[in-house]
Amino acid sequence: MGASVRTAVSSERAGPEPPARARVHQRAARRMALQFALFAALLVAGICLTTVLLDPLQFYRRASLLPPVFSTEERYQNPGLAKNYDYDTIIIGTSMTENFLPSVVNKALKGKTMKLSMEGSMADEQYKIAKLALETGKVKKVLWGLDYFALKQEDEEAPVFPDYLYDDSWLNDYRYWFNATVYEMLFKSIVRLSTSGENRDLETLYNWNSIGGFGAARVLDAYRRAGQSEIYFKLNEEPLDAIKANFETYVLSLAKRYPDVEFIYFYPPYSILRQDVWKRTNEKRYANQLEMSVWMFERLSELPNTKVYNFQAESEWTYDLDLYRDLSHYKQDVNTWIAESIGRDDPKYRMTEENAEDFVRRLETQLQSLVLADDNRVLNADVELREGDRSRRLAFSAMRAAGKDELLVPAKEAAAAIGATAAWDSAAKELTLRRGERSVVLKAGTKNAELGDGAAALDAEPRLIQGTLMVPLLSAARILGVDGVVERPDARTLRIELRLPG
Numbered sequence: 001m002g003a004s005v006r007t008a009v010s011s012e013r014a015g016p017e018p019p020a021r022a023r024v025h026q027r028a029a030r031r032m033a034l035q036f037a038l039f040a041a042l043l044v045a046g047i048c049l050t051t052v053l054l055d056p057l058q059f060y061r062r063a064s065l066l067p068p069v070f071s072t073e074e075r076y077q078n079p080g081l082a083k084n085y086d087y088d089t090i091i092i093g094t095s096m097t098e099n100f101l102p103s104v105v106n107k108a109l110k111g112k113t114m115k116l117s118m119e120g121s122m123a124d125e126q127y128k129i130a131k132l133a134l135e136t137g138k139v140k141k142v143l144w145g146l147d148y149f150a151l152k153q154e155d156e157e158a159p160v161f162p163d164y165l166y167d168d169s170w171l172n173d174y175r176y177w178f179n180a181t182v183y184e185m186l187f188k189s190i191v192r193l194s195t196s197g198e199n200r201d202l203e204t205l206y207n208w209n210s211i212g213g214f215g216a217a218r219v220l221d222a223y224r225r226a227g228q229s230e231i232y233f234k235l236n237e238e239p240l241d242a243i244k245a246n247f248e249t250y251v252l253s254l255a256k257r258y259p260d261v262e263f264i265y266f267y268p269p270y271s272i273l274r275q276d277v278w279k280r281t282n283e284k285r286y287a288n289q290l291e292m293s294v295w296m297f298e299r300l301s302e303l304p305n306t307k308v309y310n311f312q313a314e315s316e317w318t319y320d321l322d323l324y325r326d327l328s329h330y331k332q333d334v335n336t337w338i339a340e341s342i343g344r345d346d347p348k349y350r351m352t353e354e355n356a357e358d359f360v361r362r363l364e365t366q367l368q369s370l371v372l373a374d375d376n377r378v379l380n381a382d383v384e385l386r387e388g389d390r391s392r393r394l395a396f397s398a399m400r401a402a403g404k405d406e407l408l409v410p411a412k413e414a415a416a417a418i419g420a421t422a423a424w425d426s427a428a429k430e431l432t433l434r435r436g437e438r439s440v441v442l443k444a445g446t447k448n449a450e451l452g453d454g455a456a457a458l459d460a461e462p463r464l465i466q467g468t469l470m471v472p473l474l475s476a477a478r479i480l481g482v483d484g485v486v487e488r489p490d491a492r493t494l495r496i497e498l499r500l501p502g
Contacts, residue, residue: 056069056182057079057165057182058080059079059080059083059084059165059176060080060084062085070200070202070205072205072206074116074117074118074119074206075121075125075161075162076162076182078129079129081114081116082116082129082132082136083136085202087112087113087114087139088111088112088138088141089105089106089109089111089112089113089114089140089141089142089143090116090130090139090141090142091114091115091116091117091144092117092129092130092143092144093117093126093145093146093147093150094117094118094119094120094121094147095117095119095120096145096147096268096328096329096330097115097117097143097145097335098206098208099207099208099209099331099332099334100113100117100143100332100335100336100338100339101203101204101207101332101335101336102114102115102202102203103203104335104336104340107343108340108342108343109141109264109342110343111140111141114133115205116129116130116133117206119206120159121150122151123150123249123250124249126150126250127253127254128163134254134258139258139261140261141261141262141264142262142263144251144263144264144266145267145268146265146266146267146268146296148288151243151246151247151250151251151292152242152243152246153242162175164176207332209332212325213325214324214331215321215325216321216322216376216377218325218326219321219324219327220273220372223273223327226277226327227277227280227281230277230278230281230282231281237282237284237288240291243288247292247296251265252300255303255305255306256303259303259305261305262307263300263303263306264307265296265306265307265308265309266308266311267309267310267311268311268312268328268330268338269311269314269317269318269330269334269338270327270328271319271323271324271330272318272367272370273321273327274328275366275367277327279367290364293359296308297310297351298356301351301352307342307345307350308350308351309338309341309350309351310349310351311338311349312363315366315492317330319377319378319379321376321377321378369382371399371401371494372400373400373402374400374402374403377401377492379493379494380492381401381407381493381495382493382494382495382496383396383473383497383498384496384498385418385497385498385500386497386500387500394417394498396410396417398410398468398470402460402461402472403459403460404459405459405474405486405494406458406459406472406474406475407472407474408460408462408463408465408470408471408472408473409470409473410469410471411431411433411442411468411469411470411471414433414471414476414477417498418477418480418482418498418500419435420435420480421433421434429444430442431469433476433480434480435481435482436480436481438451438452439451439480440480442462442469442471442476443462444462444463444464445461445462446461447459447461449479456475458472458476459472459474459475460472460475473498474486474496481501482498482499482500482501483498483499483501484497484498484499485497
């Protein structure tokens, strides 16, 4: 009997939980959920408040709680600079504009400058930062570097653009508040400041001139590699109509929308070897660029608040390879010269209706006679053949300057130019040139030439370059009875006049 009672009691205890106890557990669970939600809400609010107070990118205000530190992530840093700093002049463009010193531009353009450049930026990105700055009402002048490549279709490998920093809606600012990268930028800047004692300032922000790496040897290496690697670029060249549409949408539209703002545009001075690679590997792109340089000027010149300057054919700069770190990027000195030239409104570079086509013709002329010298210099070589009262300019498929005043050209073309015959002995690796009763035997790699009645010394040795025998034109011509006269009108020009007898 007692055992039965104990069994009944045990069964009762193992049965369903009483309703009161279940309600207690439910209330406890809800309390824990509410506490977690409150904690999460406080955490979120704390993060938001911290971001708003610290404001790593100075997006809401100029730095107040901390010393101003600046990120080199231009697409993220520029909106805060545009909205919260004092200026009346802005710089827009790619890395071709990053080496401008605001103090230099201030002096040249008589203003207070803010640099809003973006490395590798496309036209739509430049449009967004220019528009943001213009909407503040502070801008009186815009200095804008126009690169042809920036008007092409957006590169799929281009950096992600933070559009949420460029609109006027706060609803998507959460992407700033909860962005770990923003704090990474701030942390790196603070570490740099605390360890080196150096802080970035607006004068040198984005400036890469101190990195160095400039020099002719480096440029020529890039030139040789580009001659091979860029051959296939022409397969994806956009139609010119698409380029023009991008210009009208992202560049011209702002000049029209802000008639009280002065817009100053310039075409950057890439090295002459950059232009040469484009011309040899992508004729369409090269031609499009030249056509666009005139067409864009014509569209901009219709507006009274624009000026356009063209530095593409400035040989004083573009031929000096020591000013460059690759085929396109130039030293800070060049940016300074650009700013000073624009500041004095130099007619040498200012495009007008009368001279717009001249810049194109000058660049074309430079490329037609372009030669490399053994000492890494770039020259223009002009060869004229005179016979009696008649003369004509000679063109060669390849040229290279060698020695003091010598020019290497393809052997067959040299022979044809002076009326000689050329015979190649593949076994002996020798070339025989004959003209009338005279002959000379040339051999690659040696300055010693064999004549019918002795020997002679050449001013430069013949060379095999990519399977073509290049011979010293002036030396060979003189040996074969053709007079040659050399002129050096300047350090970048070599003129040779060959005079046939009679």
